[in-house]
Amino acid sequence: MSQPDQYEVQIAGTADGGDRVPDLSPREASERWLNKLRVSKAESTVSSYHYRQKHFVEWCEAQGIETIDELTGWDIESFETHRREQGLSPLSLNKELGTLQNFLEYCARVELVDENLPEKVDPPDVPRDDHVDETRLHADDAEALLEYYRNNADDRVRYSRDHALLALAWYTGARLGGLRSLDVEDYNRDEEYVQFTHNPDQDTPLKNGRDGERIVGLPGHVCEILNGYIANERHEVYDDYGREPLLASQLGRVSKNGLRAWMYLATVPCLHTDCPHGNERPTCDFVDYSEASKCPSSRSPHQVRTGSITWQLNRGVPPQVVADRVNTSVRVIKRHYDQPTKLEEMRERRQDHLESLDFDDEGGDGE
Template sequence: MELYIRRKRTDWKGETERSYRRDLDTFVDYAAQEEIETLSDLTRWNVGAYTDYLLDQDLARVTVAGRQKTAKTWLKYLESQGLVSLGLHLAIETLKLDEDEETSNQQLDPDDARMLLSFFRESAEWRGTRRHAVLELLWHVGCRSIGLRALDLGDYDPETGDLKFRNRPETDTRLKRGKSHERNVTLSDTPREVLDLYIARERSDIRDEHGRKPLFPTRQGRPVRGTVRGWMYQATQPCLAVECPHGKRRPNCEFVPRDSASKCPSTRPPHAIRRGSITWQRNLGFDAETVASRAGATPDVIRRYYDQPDYADELERRREDTQEIDITEHLHPTDLDEDSD
């Protein structure tokens, strides 16, 4: 991969090289997981399975397609050098994206999150429902959907508002990076009150197939990731709180039913809520290390992939440190008189 980047670097702008490195690092992670060590270990079977790995990472479909494309381009280069068998790149079938998926902003904007959560909190009908509680938790923690579905009722302490994320692969709830993503987080007062209300009024006392009690169960037991996505598509429908931005009316909109909510241009899946939450937490002034500890990531990943402030937010983050600087008030040590105290 380094050879490929070095030889192709002259054809790319800086941002493209960073993008290629990021995308190829994902393939490196996949190869490490599958114990693929050399080019001779690559087969159509394990190259094709890279798509399954990407789909399990809670990434936007447009991101999956982009990383598939980068891997295919790299594999074509290897084929041209006679390093792998011809046609190996064909094992990756790139996702077909519609126009909305190619152009949509895969982040729940903090202003939209504020609008939605204010609606849920003030609604006698919706406050404390499952979709409200899940949205509160995803937003205030910034966790992945696989982390949320792994939570048991016993992982929440109503006395302190603390949540425990634990890796339990033997009972089908592995965290993305296993034990390294285990952590405790705490909820602030309002999300905690919402979760308490959900548990008291809405949560069904259902066990999963391993006898565990999911914090957010379905009638069948523990939700699958597609179910969590469906909840969030419904929870982020703007017409719940305000007039439809697309000129439709909620009573007869084809996007309102559960099976069609993902087609609404304004709804967002869990990974978009995670991105928005991480940006919001950074805008609040939390450093990347703190946010990473809560969200289950590394500070470098937070900075590179998830933290997506706009220019105004970026300015506000550094305003306090930079708005008072002045040449006569901030002297370099070499400018000081050697004899001065």
């Protein structure tokens, strides 16, 4: 998907020396807000705001609203009704109106609209579960896949790119962009860690910018796989900036879409078990590079990340430690990623506390 154009809004000087608030159109005000966000937000984040906000801008233009200061609470209500009638899901409408509210708060702060206008936006309440994509790579499936690669007698499989990618993703919980950013020199085989570095000028930004930079330790068996991959299977190539990407294609650093396709291919279940969908591997279209994403049981990098975070928490790793490793907050983990089933939660998290739930000589209200 191409990135939206970056706009520079030119505001002419005014006869009174420039003190008057300019009469910006909704589109001009929106473009100015987005440009301001680019200073502190990742381009992918600004892009998502742009696509949510454009519906409001286009609606204003269709309604003949020429300047942003014309907006009223009734306009906000009318726009929400318009979007509801277009069949938006509650979650999509919640996100779109939340973005509109943020935009209007900016407009109110710089006195483009009435200071009370942002309060007129009322995003619909959405159940917590609607915010969560429950599709993830489950721990049992991850274990089976990793054992298939690790125990394979063919070193071309054991030290394959797919194994290196899946092991890195599972044991770091990193985002797609973070995995793609790694260079060979970011992997320290002696101290057993990888280092994530923000390099936006060299096409490897991290989602949270400099705040996303971190060092993540790796288990020894993962390092053994990475060592074998680098020595035997990694393409010895450089990217356009003279860097050596760790997860390399034949042409250099893989694109995001390419890395996503690799992950789908690395997680097809028929690598380690009979096809759960009744297909035969020799004739199954899903084992092809360009078709693996269509397999109902293959998983994207985000779904591997989700499974990894849940698994780390189930293994007893403290939430703050997990948050630091995967570069997010405890709040976001609990809202979006922490997805244990009820049985998992009982087995993995509550079992250790059962011994405390008993009467003994030490407890109770005895004097």
